[in-house]
Amino acid sequence: MRDTWPLLKTTDFPEVTRNALEILQVNLGYLCNQSCLHCHVAAGPTRKELMERENIQHILGVLSRSSVHTLDLTGGAPEMNPMFRELVVAARERDITVIDRCNLTILLEPGFEGTAEFLADNEVQIVASLPCYIEDNVDGQRGKGVYQKSMQALQRLNQLGYGKDGSKLTLTLVYNPTGPYLPPSQQALEQDYKKFLAEKFEIEFNQLFTITNMPIARFGSTLISKGEFENYMNLLKDSFSVANLQGLMCINQLSIDWQGFVYDCDFNQMLNLNIRHPENQRKLHISDILKTSLEKIPVLIADHCYGCTAGQGSSCGGALA
Numbered sequence: 001m002r003d004t005w006p007l008l009k010t011t012d013f014p015e016v017t018r019n020a021l022e023i024l025q026v027n028l029g030y031l032c033n034q035s036c037l038h039c040h041v042a043a044g045p046t047r048k049e050l051m052e053r054e055n056i057q058h059i060l061g062v063l064s065r066s067s068v069h070t071l072d073l074t075g076g077a078p079e080m081n082p083m084f085r086e087l088v089v090a091a092r093e094r095d096i097t098v099i100d101r102c103n104l105t106i107l108l109e110p111g112f113e114g115t116a117e118f119l120a121d122n123e124v125q126i127v128a129s130l131p132c133y134i135e136d137n138v139d140g141q142r143g144k145g146v147y148q149k150s151m152q153a154l155q156r157l158n159q160l161g162y163g164k165d166g167s168k169l170t171l172t173l174v175y176n177p178t179g180p181y182l183p184p185s186q187q188a189l190e191q192d193y194k195k196f197l198a199e200k201f202e203i204e205f206n207q208l209f210t211i212t213n214m215p216i217a218r219f220g221s222t223l224i225s226k227g228e229f230e231n232y233m234n235l236l237k238d239s240f241s242v243a244n245l246q247g248l249m250c251i252n253q254l255s256i257d258w259q260g261f262v263y264d265c266d267f268n269q270m271l272n273l274n275i276r277h278p279e280n281q282r283k284l285h286i287s288d289i290l291k292t293s294l295e296k297i298p299v300l301i302a303d304h305c306y307g308c309t310a311g312q313g314s315s316c317g318g319a320l321a
Contacts, residue, residue, distance in 0.1 A: 004220035005271055007229060008303040016248060016299040018264070021289075023253040025072040025266060025316065026051070026059055028081035030258065033109055047076065055260035056083050058286040063096050065290055072253075072316065074101040074266065079115055092122050099125045104153040105146055116153070120160040123168055127209065128154070131176040133196045141178050154203045163205040171205045174318075176213055180223060180232040182239060182311045183210035186319040209318030212236075212307045214267050236306035244313035247320035250299045260286040264299045266316075267307075273300045 029050035062068060071091045078084055078100060091098050100119060107116045119126060130150055132138050138147040154171075157163065163171035173193060177183055190208035197203040213219045215232055223229040250264040254275075262284040263269040274283040278297060313320025 002221040002224040004216050004224065004229070004304075005302075007224075007233075008215070008271070011301060011303040011305070013301045013303065013305045014242075014245060016245065016250060016301060016305075018294050018297050018299060019251050020067050020295055021252065021254055022067060023070045023072055023249075024059065024062060024068045024256065025074060025253055026256045027074050027258050027266060027269065028076065028078040028084060028087075030076045031080045032076040032103065033080070033106055049258045050081050051083070051258040051260070053083060055256075055258075055286060056087055058260060058289075059087065059256070060090050060094075062286065062289050063091055063094050068096070070097045070099065072099040072101070077103055077106045079106050079112060085118060088118075088122055088124060092124075097125065098122070099127055102126050102128045104128050104130070104150040107153040107156065108149055116156050116160060120157075120162065120169055125170040125172070126157065126162060127172045127174060128157075128205075129176075130154075130173045130193075131178060133193050137178050141176075151201050151203065154197070154205070155201065158202075158204055163203075172318075173205050173208050175208060175210045180213075180228050180235070182235065183212060183314070183319070186210040186312060207318075209316075210312070210314070211316070211318065212310060212314035214304050214307045216267060216304055217270050233303060233306070236310045237303075239310035240306055241309055241311065241313065241321065244309040244320045247313060247315065248299075248308055249315040249317065253316075254289070254294070256286050262286060262289065267304055268300055271302065271304070273302070275300065 030047035031050060032044055032047065063071060079102070088098055106112055130138065131141050135147040138150065139145065157171055160169065161167040162169040175183060175189060186208060189210060193208050215223055215229060220229065223232050253265070255263040255266040255269050257263065257269050262275045263273060264275060276282065277284050277288065277292065284292065308314050
């Protein structure tokens with residue numbers, strides 16, 4: 001895989017400063033039942049990296065004693081970490097909102113029976129990847145047969161109450177472009193998704209997030225191989241909107257990797273841009289968070305940050321504008 005960091009490290013992106021920590025996004029490991037082209041963590045079935053119990057306990061310590069109100073679980077397929085359920089239950093006991101970044105097909109995999117029911121029982125918010133509502137586009141990006149399995153999983157979630165009016169069970173779908181271009185209007189695309197999925201599959205969901213593909217990892221490598229990297233970076237920079245700076249997720253969110261190290265966002269995580277301890281400059285670990293104030297420290301930036309500010313903006317919570 002081609003390394004994009006040498007093309008990103010020199011930047012004129014504006015300075016960004018952190019506020020109080022509110023959201024903890026935890027990568028439970030790179031093991032996944034899929035290998036998607038756009039995946040910025042290069043997850044897949046052969047990956048061995050999984051967060052272990054010691055770091056899970058540190059996560060729970062932060063949730064118990066800090067200003068964090070939301071635990072955002074990602075991967076890989078976070079459900080494939082053997083301690084996924086234990087962590088979810090412990091977080092909910094602490095009245096923490098839990099988000100599961102679910103690829104949908106994991107809910108149908110042997111050995112994961114009952115996962116959908118577990119998520120519903122614990123009122124876990126599901127943010128589910130569905131990069132398009134057209135079958136060929138989804139299978140082209142995520143693998144043959146993924147679309148139909150995703151539809152089955154969504155129907156199962158609807159049966160449990162997810163995505164239904166008046167239900168506490170929130171179901172959000174996520175769109176990623178299938179090529180080197182920006183997402184369309186999130187609001188307009190959400191209506192297209194809702195109309196198509198309701199008419200063809202009787203599927204309901206609450207909202208759609210559109211997320212810009214970052215020029216890193218698999219996607220960035222593909223851009224380089226096809227000679228499209230420079231054009232894509234020019235698109236991101238030409239589409240820069242200063243208004244998006246105030247909504248950047250790195251302002252109030254931390255990303256934790258499977259080893260417990262701390263980053264401003266999961267994109268920085270993939271580029272090994274660790275947050276450093278303000279006193280001795282060693283790599284900051286989740287075990288340090290309760291003893292170290294990160295307010296008002298600068299966010300580590302590079303040219304990939306233009307992906308979050310281009311057009312309508314992009315974050316783990318969808319468009320910013």
